[in-house]
Amino acid sequence: MTKSKILKTATEEFSRYGYDGVSMNNLAAKLGINKATIYYYFKDKKTLYNEVLKNLIIISRSDMEEMANKPMEPKERFKNYISIYVKRLIEHPHIIPISLRELANSGNNVETTMVKEFERDMVYLVSSVSRLNLKERYKNLDFFALKSLILGTVNTYYSIQMSNLELPGLSDFGKEGAKIADYLEEFISNILLDTLCKD
Secondary structure, three states: OOHHHHHHHHHHHHHHHHHHHOOHHHHHHHHOOOHHHHHHHOOOHHHHHHHHHHHHHHOOHHHHHHHHOOOOOHHHHHHHHHHHHHHHHHHOOOHHHHHHHHHHOOOOOOOOOHHHHHHHHHHHHHHHHHOOOEOHHHOOOOHHHHHHHHHHHHHHHHHHHHOOOOOOOOOOOOOOOOOHHHHHHHHHHHHHHHHHEOO
């Protein structure tokens, strides 16, 4: 039993049931191991949960770092940021229910050491936006509000799609060959660029 297998299963369980709904006994049973094996790798449930969060945050960091080091036109850089972010959510959909649960819970289960991870994730957005030729009214942009707008748009669409409601015309977000992810990338990028930029 490896640490990565525990993390993978814990991610699925926290995504499905939330922090309070996951029992370490049930998690161990699902993995087919005893609790001691989990505690060998993770001090307690909260440590495991925060390791899950950290793992989800850093998934796209190498892509973001690669983008940060490439010469690109400012608008192209911003579009690239949106693209990496949307692709991360498609490939790792557990991010969405976990982040929505934490937002609803005021981040009560997140350790303060995780704040630095969240801040690091924001660096790429700030770097992308600060190169744009912003309209005067957006010169002092609240980057957390912008991140929330991007996150909210994608999360809401994905959450509606994952519900049991039968909604006509709802496209499959993550299905292979589906164009909705491309559409969302373009939609979010173009609306924000048209709103924020002078030209």
